[in-house]
Amino acid sequence: MSAPNKSYDPVEVEALKPEEIDRAVQEALGAIAAAGDLEALREVKAAHAGDRSPLALANREIGALPPHAKAEAGKRVGQARGAVNKALKARQEELERERDERVLVEEAVDVTLPYDRAPRGARHPLTTLSERVEDIFVAMGYEVAEGPEVETEWFNFDALNLGPDHPARTMQDTFFVQGRHADGSAAGEDSGVVLRTHTSPVQIRSLLDRELPVYVICPGRVYRTDELDATHTPVFTQVELLAIDEGLTMADLKGTLDHMVASLFGEGLGTRLRPSYFPFTEPSAEMDMVCFVCRGASVGDPEHPCRTCGSEGWIELGGCGMVNPRVLTACGVDPERYSGFAFGFGIERMLMFRHNVEDMRDMVEGDVRFALPFGMEI
Structure with a gap:
């Protein structure tokens, strides 16, 4: 029985090419920076870090590589996904801080204003x-x-x-x-x-x-x-x-x-x-x-x-x-x-x-x- 051919190198998977990974990362970072509110950021997260995002699909293709190529591809995809998640977290904290500051201004109550509300209850x-x-x-x-x-x-x-x-x-x-x-x-x-x-x-x-x-x-x-x-x-x-x-x-x-x-x-x-x-x-x-x-x-x-x-x-x-x-x-x-x-x-x-x-x-x-x-x- 012959041993497996470890030198076999199939056609390189398109989604795992370094230029494709870099392009997906840049698109994700651009979309994250452009998100103007938390709702928009949730849509960006689904598109660029969800289960159907380009990086998630590229991660699934690693299994098709020969053993000696999996480590390098896994490292490259892992670093890319980590960079996207880090950017998402930072942008979410920034947007939440802006939201809280806006709420404090827009929903502020002036407790010195005259009381003009009718009592809701009544003495029995x-x-x-x-x-x-x-x-x-x-x-x-x-x-x-x-x-x-x-x-x-x-x-x-x-x-x-x-x-x-x-x-x-x-x-x-x-x-x-x-x-x-x-x-x-x-x-x-x-x-x-x-x-x-x-x-x-x-x-x-x-x-x-x-x-x-x-x-x-x-x-x-x-x-x-x-x-x-x-x-x-x-x-x-x-x-x-x-x-x-x-x-x-x-x-x-x-x-x-x-x-x-x-x-x-x-x-x-x-x-x-x-x-x-x-x-x-x-x-x-x-x-x-x-x-x-x-x-x-x-x-x-x-x-x-x-x-x-x-x-x-x-x-x-x-x-x-x-x-x-x-x-x-x-x-x-x-x-x-x-x-x-x-x-x-x-x-x-x-x-x-x-x-x-x-x-x-x-x-x-x-x-x-x-x-x-x-x-x-x-």
Whole structure:
């Protein structure tokens, strides 16, 4: 068997000729220098350094050369491609620097110019109304008290004289927070933890944490298993007040409510108390106020009906009463020495009849067009 003929020299490949390599390099360097922006440079890179560029095609032809010729041709093509890539990198850095300098000039912002943009957001009317109610009672000497929204059943029910069989403790009214038993099994109603159904637990915490006498107002979100519709929402805002002192009577409660109504709706609007029942107050009452729109004039006048009160002349605000002695005892307060009153109402409902809001869903959807007309009162 004869050895391979290493002296065989085929016809020289045209693309690998030194003059062809030099010509391709010069064309590439000229195109790189002429690129005026990064987009043009990307096109030059594809044409002169891409997979279909003359130098890339020449590199593929090296395999057709005999072994003793491959080294020289590979070196020549490699140096040419290296020179082109080096020029591309330098030109890209130069163009990027020019772009950044241009952007700094063209997109500069003069922060000393007058502010002329309209605010994009709006203060929610529920926040505004809630804080307005707080201000009324703070001016009367009350403190604003807050508490957790995830409560134990003792604070939410037991301490407020709501027994184990009270219907408010069932799943129809209360969100129970699922916990775990000692064996790892899920606990529903047995977890002992709920999303508070009212802000009354804050009253209990206030009695336990503060020295007597106690005068607090308790605003905050509460949760009940209601469907979201025009008049109901599973999450709403409630404001409650609690006053515990020596010698407080229903007359003090009535005077406090009269002052609140006058501060919110104007002077001259009377109030009335209708007998009712709440486990945590005794005696209990529903508090109504004279309609602030028709002031009772629409009653018996079919020609001038009132949408706000339904021509009844009165608007129901909320429940109230004297604190049940059992609640005082649960909090370690002597009911023989101290007495007190409490009152609570929903901010959403007050906002609805105060401003003729017909759909409660408007309050929770977050549309700034609903909140903007109420202004930015602080």
